[in-house]
Amino acid sequence: MIHHAESCAGCRNCQLACSLFHEGECNPSLSRVVLEMRGVAMTASFLPECDECARCAAHCPYGAMEASKGGGEMRR
Numbered sequence: 001m002i003h004h005a006e007s008c009a010g011c012r013n014c015q016l017a018c019s020l021f022h023e024g025e026c027n028p029s030l031s032r033v034v035l036e037m038r039g040v041a042m043t044a045s046f047l048p049e050c051d052e053c054a055r056c057a058a059h060c061p062y063g064a065m066e067a068s069k070g071g072g073e074m075r076r
């Protein structure tokens with residue numbers, strides 16, 4: 001997955017979508033995408049358990065999350 005920090009509003013919809021689908025619960029702490037404020041920008045990293053299902057991207061209202069070509073790629 002690729003996260004575009006410049007477009008991210010920090011709404012955490014991606015985390016809610018991921019945790020709901022994979023863990024059956026809307027809980028950012030159970031998400032496979034980890035969001036972190038660095039200065040004025042929100043950065044994202046992906047746990048090894050991320051299966052590139054791209055549900056986080058589908059639920060991002062700002063187009064800040066994108067499936068990476070080839071899969072398995074982790075970027076901030």
Ligand code: SF4
Nearest residue numbers: 018050051053054056
């Ligand atoms: S690609 Fe799927 S598993 Fe990975 S962070 Fe997004 S919703 Fe979660």
Ligand code: SF4
Nearest residue numbers: 008009011012014060
């Ligand atoms: S859903 Fe999109 S805008 Fe909201 S925190 Fe996640 S990447 Fe950022």
